[in-house]
Amino acid sequence: MSLAAKQQLTAFFRPSGEALLGVVQLVRDEAKRARETRDDPRYLCITAKRNGKAKLNKVKYNAPSNSYSVTKSLLLSDLQVVEVIDRSTFVTVFSKPQTWQCTDPQAKDEFLTTLLKLTKKNPPKLIHVDQLLMKASNYDLTAEGRNTGDSAAPPPKGEDAAMTGGLVMAQELVNIDELLKDFNWRAGTANNAAALERKLQQELSQIESENINALIESTARTQLICAQIDKAVAKLDAMSAWLGDYTTDLNRIGSQVTFIQGRNRALINQAANQQLLRDELATFLRALALPAHVGDTLIHAPLDSGPAALARIEEAAQALLAGMQAQLDPDLRHMAVVREQAEHRTELCQGFIQRLAGHLRSAISLHVDAYCGDKSRLAKRGQLRLPAHDALEEELARYQGLARWLYDADLTSYQELVSHYLVECAKVYRIQVKELLDVLCMHHLAKPSEEAEWLFGGTSNLAPPASALNKNLAGSKAALSNVLHRGHTRKESNMSSGSGGAKPMATLTRGNTITESSNNLAVSSEEKLDFVTAFTQVLQLLIPTMLHEQTFLVTVFSLERATSMNSPEKIKDMLGVLFDGVAKDLDALIDIGLRDGSTSIAMLNVVEQHLGKVKPTEMFVYDLLSMLQVRLKGAWSRFVDHQVHAIQESKMSKKKSGLLSFVRTLPIFIEHMEDSVESPPPSVRALLNQGYEQLVKLVVHNIESIPAIDDDVLILENTMYLTTELAPLLDPTTGIASAAAPALADPLARLADLTRRHLDAYTHYLLRKAFGKLVDFVQGIETLLTTQAPDEVVYHQAYTRATAKKLLAQYPPKEVAKCIEYMHKKVTKALDDPDRVWPRVVDEVEAFQARAARMVGRVYGVSALPAADGGAALADPIRVEFTLADVRAACAAVGK
Numbered sequence: 001m002s003l004a005a006k007q008q009l010t011a012f013f014r015p016s017g018e019a020l021l022g023v024v025q026l027v028r029d030e031a032k033r034a035r036e037t038r039d040d041p042r043y044l045c046i047t048a049k050r051n052g053k054a055k056l057n058k059v060k061y062n063a064p065s066n067s068y069s070v071t072k073s074l075l076l077s078d079l080q081v082v083e084v085i086d087r088s089t090f091v092t093v094f095s096k097p098q099t100w101q102c103t104d105p106q107a108k109d110e111f112l113t114t115l116l117k118l119t120k121k122n123p124p125k126l127i128h129v130d131q132l133l134m135k136a137s138n139y140d141l142t143a144e145g146r147n148t149g150d151s152a153a154p155p156p157k158g159e160d161a162a163m164t165g166g167l168v169m170a171q172e173l174v175n176i177d178e179l180l181k182d183f184n185w186r187a188g189t190a191n192n193a194a195a196l197e198r199k200l201q202q203e204l205s206q207i208e209s210e211n212i213n214a215l216i217e218s219t220a221r222t223q224l225i226c227a228q229i230d231k232a233v234a235k236l237d238a239m240s241a242w243l244g245d246y247t248t249d250l251n252r253i254g255s256q257v258t259f260i261q262g263r264n265r266a267l268i269n270q271a272a273n274q275q276l277l278r279d280e281l282a283t284f285l286r287a288l289a290l291p292a293h294v295g296d297t298l299i300h301a302p303l304d305s306g307p308a309a310l311a312r313i314e315e316a317a318q319a320l321l322a323g324m325q326a327q328l329d330p331d332l333r334h335m336a337v338v339r340e341q342a343e344h345r346t347e348l349c350q351g352f353i354q355r356l357a358g359h360l361r362s363a364i365s366l367h368v369d370a371y372c373g374d375k376s377r378l379a380k381r382g383q384l385r386l387p388a389h390d391a392l393e394e395e396l397a398r399y400q401g402l403a404r405w406l407y408d409a410d411l412t413s414y415q416e417l418v419s420h421y422l423v424e425c426a427k428v429y430r431i432q433v434k435e436l437l438d439v440l441c442m443h444h445l446a447k448p449s450e451e452a453e454w455l456f457g458g459t460s461n462l463a464p465p466a467s468a469l470n471k472n473l474a475g476s477k478a479a480l481s482n483v484l485h486r487g488h489t490r491k492e493s494n495m496s497s498g499s500g501g502a503k504p505m506a507t508l509t510r511g512n513t514i515t516e517s518s519n520n521l522a523v524s525s526e527e528k529l530d531f532v533t534a535f536t537q538v539l540q541l542l543i544p545t546m547l548h549e550q551t552f553l554v555t556v557f558s559l560e561r562a563t564s565m566n567s568p569e570k571i572k573d574m575l576g577v578l579f580d581g582v583a584k585d586l587d588a589l590i591d592i593g594l595r596d597g598s599t600s601i602a603m604l605n606v607v608e609q610h611l612g613k614v615k616p617t618e619m620f621v622y623d624l625l626s627m628l629q630v631r632l633k634g635a636w637s638r639f640v641d642h643q644v645h646a647i648q649e650s651k652m653s654k655k656k657s658g659l660l661s662f663v664r665t666l667p668i669f670i671e672h673m674e675d676s677v678e679s680p681p682p683s684v685r686a687l688l689n690q691g692y693e694q695l696v697k698l699v700v701h702n703i704e705s706i707p708a709i710d711d712d713v714l715i716l717e718n719t720m721y722l723t724t725e726l727a728p729l730l731d732p733t734t735g736i737a738s739a740a741a742p743a744l745a746d747p748l749a750r751l752a753d754l755t756r757r758h759l760d761a762y763t764h765y766l767l768r769k770a771f772g773k774l775v776d777f778v779q780g781i782e783t784l785l786t787t788q789a790p791d792e793v794v795y796h797q798a799y800t801r802a803t804a805k806k807l808l809a810q811y812p813p814k815e816v817a818k819c820i821e822y823m824h825k826k827v828t829k830a831l832d833d834p835d836r837v838w839p840r841v842v843d844e845v846e847a848f849q850a851r852a853a854r855m856v857g858r859v860y861g862v863s864a865l866p867a868a869d870g871g872a873a874l875a876d877p878i879r880v881e882f883t884l885a886d887v888r889a890a891c892a893a894v895g896k
Contacts, residue, residue: 001025001043001107009059012068013047018055022046022114026058027088027101038063044100046076046114053077054118056092076118083127084112093124109133290345294319298352303359307398314401320349321409349409356402357413361420367392368424372431381443386432386541388548389425396421396556404558418557422577425549430581433542437585440538441592446528454598454672456646456665456695531593532602532676538589542582543610546621549578568619575620583624590631597639601691602676604632605684612681633687640691643669647698658832663718666699667725674729689743696747704754712762713830719755720836723748759837763844766826770819774852777807781855790858804860805878816882817890820845824894842891849887853880 001023010020026042033039040061048054056079058072074094081093087105090112092098102108113133116126126134297316301309324345371389396403407414529537550571553559559571593599607628614622647662670692677684699722706715730744768775777799784793793799811819823841827834860878 001104005041005043005061009043009045009068012059013045013057017049018047019049020045021048021054021118022111024100024107024111025103027103042071044102044111046111046118048118056115076115077122079119079122079124081125081127082112082115082129084129290323290341291319295348298348303356303399310398310402314405317352317402317405317409320345320352321405324349353406353410353413356399356406357417360396360399360403360417363395364392364421364424367395368428371428381439384436384440384444384537384541386436386545388545389428392425393552393556400556400558403556407558414557418553418574421557422574426578426580429545429579433579433582433585436541437538437589440529440534441589444527444529445534445592446530454665454669456643456650456662456669531596531599532606535589535593535599535603536606538586539606539610542586543621546575546579546624547618550575550618550620568617571617572619572623579620583627586624586628587631590628590635594635597635597642598672598676600632600635600639601673601684601688604629604636604687605677605680607632608681608684609679636687636691640694643695644698647695647702658714658717659721660703660714660718662699662702663722666695666722667729669695670726670729685739689739693743693747696744700747700751700754704750712758712765716755716758716762716837717831717833719751719758721833722751723755724836759840762837763841766823766841767844767848769826770823771811771848773807774811775848777804778848778852778855781859782851785855785858793859799859801860801878804856808856808878808881811881813882813886813890816886817893820887820890821894838895845887845891846884849880849882849884853883856880 005025006020006023009023013020023043023045026044028039028042040063043059043061045057045059046054047057054076056074056076057070059068060071061068074092078094079092081091081097083091083093085091085099088103088108089099089101090108092100102111109130112129116123116129116134294316297313298320301313301316303310303313305313324342367389371387371392403414403417406417553571553574590603593603607625611622611625611629614625616622650660650662673688673691677688680688703715703718703722726744726748730748781793781799784796784799794801794804797803823845824834824838827838827841831837856878
């Protein structure tokens with residue numbers, strides 16, 4: 001290829017920061033050449049950037065535009081295979097093979113040499129690549145599998161030999177040039193070729209001499225090593241003879257060793273079998289024998305003893321249970337001694353079960369009777385509380401290990417004990433909760449306001465008949481019996497415990513799990529609480545108590561081991577029995593609160609916040625709160641519907657100005673609702689926004705429905721009041737109802753458009769009332785100027801120069817001041833808050849003055865006057881008598 005083409009390609013890649021390292025011209029495919037009208041040359045280029053990334057680019061020359069374009073670009077780091085096909089053709093494989101046919105074979109070899117140099121760090125697989133090319137590119141010729149072609153290929157002949165010889169000669173010339181640089185070769189100096197030749201011959205002779213001396217020295221050393229090797233071989237032969245003798249002796253005694261090993265293994269097996277037999281007999285005797293102190297402890301030891309005595313009783317009970325659950329060989333069970341011991345243990349176990357269950361039931365009943373008879377524990381005026389059952393919990397915690405043993409020993413007795421606890425404690429909670437709510441409602445609940453300014457009217461009492469909430473949550477003794485005795489047998493109980501029955505028992509750790517103090521609400525004897533606060537405090541007393549009871553049941557009675565009772569559904573049913581009647585009491589409390597329907601959203605907010613903290617395993621509390629949630633959502637919906645009905649039924653004002661009742665109430669309603677909820681969750685916020693949107697849309701619709709004829713003042717005053725009052729509430733930075741702003745965007749936009757339209761209409765009305773003739777005159781000029789030139793307007797009878805001069809003379813600055821004063825009086829009389837409208841009226845008057853001066857100047861000014869022959873005007877120009885300064889002075893005087 002030509003030098004000019006190389007220079008153009010170098011310049012083509014320079015803007016992209018790439019240097020051209022190698023280039024070869026390609027031969028076009030005959031099929032592609034036949035399809036195209038032009039035969040533009042193609043080139044294959046190797047380029048590299050400063051960061052070391054090299055690419056293989058296919059470049060096309062565009063003859064019409066005398067430019068180059070890259071049609072294909074491949075990273076050399078992705079090169080996998082290089083295969084030489086013939087003198088001018090080679091193949092590269094990146095993601096797929098690509099065949100390249102070059103126009104010049106020598107240029108092809110130079111291109112491949114450069115390609116192989118750039119891929120030495122990540123060398124590709126080479127196929128049929130000549131070793132001279134690999135040597136020229138400094139490739140490792142000894143690397144195994146590097147060139148899978150014929151590395152011992154026959155020497156080239158003919159033109160190939162000439163081409164290869166020229167490549168080697170070029171390489172040698174390059175090496176000689178580098179060598180001459182080291183000798184400071186300079187043509188035409190004293191260091192001529194003859195001196196260089198002599199110096200090289202001397203160095204060559206010296207090297208040959210050194211090589212000969214080294215060869216002689218190495219020969220002597222070699223002879224010494226060979227002698228030592230011969231001696232080592234002789235010694236190895238002697239050792240081999242010794243090993244042969246030893247092998248013969250070992251073969252002779254091998255049979256004796258085998259016999260001894262067999263006898264030794266038989267003795268070892270016999271000893272092991274005898275030891276296993278002794279261990280089995282010892283285990284069997286221990287299983288049959290019941291220590292004497294175990295029976296005495298289970299029969300006579302008092303169950304109301306201290307921790308040490310209870311620990312000994314637990315240990316004895318576990319020993320008895322372990323003996324009963326011991327697995328014996330079926331062949332031994334028919335033995336009389338085995339049957340006798342089993343009957344004795346069963347009788348002892350049944351007696352202790354009855355004794356333990358009766359003692360625990362008596363303890364529970366005793367504490368429950370004490371709680372029910374102690375009136376000092378109940379809530380009183382100034383003492384709202386839900387006392388904890390510390391004494392009962394501490395008593396049962398002492399028997400936690402024995403309760404777990406009872407579950408393993410007799411499931412029926414265990415279920416009866418749990419049922420007894422639930423039924424007895426339900427009496428206490430029924431009394432305590434009822435007394436708490438009675439004291440709260442009688443002495444500490446503030447009466448709701450009968451006439452609230454935030455209501456649109458109508459009734460806000462949403463208390464319906466008694467709901468069926470308690471029917472969905474309250475349990476019963478029959479339901480509890482079904483839960484506790486559903487599909488469980490003694491055999492299943494024993495199988496579930498397995499070998500775990502013999503493990504030591506854990507005791508209940510008191511502290512964060514079981515509280516030891518009563519839940520009190522700090523109020524003074526005369527303090528009154530609003531209903532939302534009272535409802536919040538009641539839930540804060542009840543919900544922790546319910547969760548505490550659930551934790552106590554699971555911990556003390558080991559429900560996590562009771563496979564038939566540890567599911568969330570079963571625990572929910574058990575809590576339903578324990579807190580039977582609480583749902584009904586809460587339902588009645590909500591009925592009291594719904595006498596003021598606006599409290600429904602506040603109560604719902606409290607319920608939603610508690611729901612967000614409930615865990616999936618706390619199903620009783622979750623279902624209770626979910627029922628309250630459903631009811632309060634319905635109450636909020638009915639409350640909003642009542643307010644909508646009140647707005648629809650409200651009577652419109654008969655006067656032409658003033659605020660409508662529902663317009664005045666809307667901002668107060670939104671502010672009150674936002675104050676009543678604190679940090680509402682997304683669900684409550686969505687309900688609030690829906691209610692706001694429904695009410696605001698209805699209010700805006702009612703305002704839009706007012707007839708526009710003669711009611712601009714009424715519409716304007718109400719829309720401006722709403723816009724002014726709602727803007728601070730919905731401010732994203734400071735507004736208390738900023739979260740509702742997106743929901744109210746559409747009705748507020750309609751409100752703003754309504755305000756703008758009626759404000760424009762009202763200002764135009766006032767302007768025409770004050771400047772009637774002048775307004776008509778200016779508008780008439782504007783209409784004529786749309787179809788006629790300014791000098792043609794004066795030919796109309798109503799717009800002659802005399803008429804204009806007479807009309808404008810009627811509006812001197814003093815008369816304009818009177819007109820502005822008249823407009824101010826009209827605004828002040830018509831509107832309750834004129835300061836919102838008067839600035840817009842002032843702007844309209846100033847705009848009218850500018851418009852009148854502009855129209856009069858175009859028609860009657862200097863530029864519109866007819867001129868005489870000498871160029872002087874035939875008449876004086878006509879101007880508006882009052883200026884913008886006169887308007888502003890009059891407006892300022894009126895404002896003062």
